[in-house]
Amino acid sequence: MRNIKQIKNLKGKRVLLRVDFNVPIKNGKVEDDFRIKASFPTINFLIKKGAFVTLITHLGKDGTESLEPVIKHFFAISKIKKNKVSFFDNVRKFSGEEENNLSFAKELATKGDIYVNDAFSASHREHASIVTLPKYLPSYAGLQLEAEVKSLSRAFDKPKHPFLFILGGAKFSTKIPLIKKYLELADCVFVGGALLGDFLRVKGYEIGKSLVDENNYNISEILNNKKLILPTDVVVRSGEKLINKKIDQIEKNETILDIGKESIKNLAQIIKKSKLILWNGPLGKYEDGGAKATKEILKLVANSKAESILGGGDTVAMISKMKMEKKFSFVSTGGGATLEFLVNGTLPGIKALD
Numbered sequence: 001m002r003n004i005k006q007i008k009n010l011k012g013k014r015v016l017l018r019v020d021f022n023v024p025i026k027n028g029k030v031e032d033d034f035r036i037k038a039s040f041p042t043i044n045f046l047i048k049k050g051a052f053v054t055l056i057t058h059l060g061k062d063g064t065e066s067l068e069p070v071i072k073h074f075f076a077i078s079k080i081k082k083n084k085v086s087f088f089d090n091v092r093k094f095s096g097e098e099e100n101n102l103s104f105a106k107e108l109a110t111k112g113d114i115y116v117n118d119a120f121s122a123s124h125r126e127h128a129s130i131v132t133l134p135k136y137l138p139s140y141a142g143l144q145l146e147a148e149v150k151s152l153s154r155a156f157d158k159p160k161h162p163f164l165f166i167l168g169g170a171k172f173s174t175k176i177p178l179i180k181k182y183l184e185l186a187d188c189v190f191v192g193g194a195l196l197g198d199f200l201r202v203k204g205y206e207i208g209k210s211l212v213d214e215n216n217y218n219i220s221e222i223l224n225n226k227k228l229i230l231p232t233d234v235v236v237r238s239g240e241k242l243i244n245k246k247i248d249q250i251e252k253n254e255t256i257l258d259i260g261k262e263s264i265k266n267l268a269q270i271i272k273k274s275k276l277i278l279w280n281g282p283l284g285k286y287e288d289g290g291a292k293a294t295k296e297i298l299k300l301v302a303n304s305k306a307e308s309i310l311g312g313g314d315t316v317a318m319i320s321k322m323k324m325e326k327k328f329s330f331v332s333t334g335g336g337a338t339l340e341f342l343v344n345g346t347l348p349g350i351k352a353l354d
């Protein structure tokens with residue numbers, strides 16, 4: 001992958017920089033700007049070398065959202081001069097983007113001399129500004145994209161041992177490939193979050209009204225893997241009460257909210273011995289009273305000597321809220337892209353830069 005440091009002459013050049021400023025917006029204000037800040041090193045590098053930068057991003061799913069709050073926030077916090085950087089419209093407004101239309105990509109290409117991709121978190125999408133635009137211009141990876149590839153690769157490219165993978169969150173069927181791969185690469189795969197309910201159900205436990213993935217999946221081959229560590233107790237919501245109980249004590253009207261005290265202790269012991277920790281997905285339903293274990297374990301991982309690599313939209317939202325972004329070796333800007341990269345070792349937008 002060529003990166004922007006290899007561009008010979010940037011003076012007066014028009015750079016089309018694909019970023020991912022798809023950030024949460026509430027009442028017309030940016031709620032979390034982790035992804036916006038992550039692009040500053042690349043933008044500052046390009047400007048310093050004399051380039052004019054046009055930022056291309058999508059916002060929201062269907063392109064109807066205005067970029068106005070993002071633009072306002074960007075210039076307020078970056079202190080970048082308005083004559084050096086401009087914004088292209090929300091790129092998903094144009095049907096050619098998601099259709100990955102050649103003529104749309106060609107039209108975009110007329111607006112610049114060089115293409116740079118710094119949108120790791122959107123690089124799993126085969127959209128025009130990600131995979132086709134780079135065919136029409138000299139194209140390079142931005143510094144954030146490069147850092148993502150380098151840091152996340154440490155999970156599958158000669159990882160340090162003991163290697164602990166903590167996996168939580170939901171959507172079990174989307175995480176099975178990840179579990180299978182890291183049962184081979186890691187020494188321990190600790191499963192929490194809603195995924196635990198799926199495992200317990202398959203094992204024949206009562207899980208009450210807990211969230212499960214109704215899609216079909218086949219996990220019989222991993223159930224008895226010795227590297228797979230399941231919590232031994234959970235916190236359930238039982239009417240108005242939250243109760244810590246063993247996994248075989250859950251009743252029909254209860255819902256698993258979080259992993260329990262004993263499980264936190266066990267996980268803490270594994271963390272102590274680990275040299276590499278990879279983590280995706282909250283261990284509990286954090287929006288609804290189940291944030292305790294994730295918060296405690298985040299602090300333990302941050303204070304451990306292990307190299308720590310974390311990613312996932314919800315995981316990072318929690319890290320951001322706790323203002324802990326700088327406490328880990330690497331925090332990925334990606335959600336779906338991070339999961340796909342951890343499984344496949346590359347992404348369409350990365351291949352397009354070859």
Ligand code: ADP
Nearest residue numbers: 169170193194211281284285286312313314315
């Ligand atoms: P990430 O975005 O970090 O990859 P996911 O999107 O896979 O994580 O999962 C996050 C979601 O999982 C959150 O909405 C969280 O509430 C949910 N979740 C975690 N544990 C539970 C649980 N025990 N029951 C229901 N939902 C849960």
Ligand code: 3PG
Nearest residue numbers: 020022061121122335336
């Ligand atoms: C994300 O938020 O994960 C990326 O911006 C990709 O967004 P998308 O899921 O709408 O393609």
Ligand code: MG
Nearest residue numbers: 312313314335
């Ligand atoms: Mg998520």
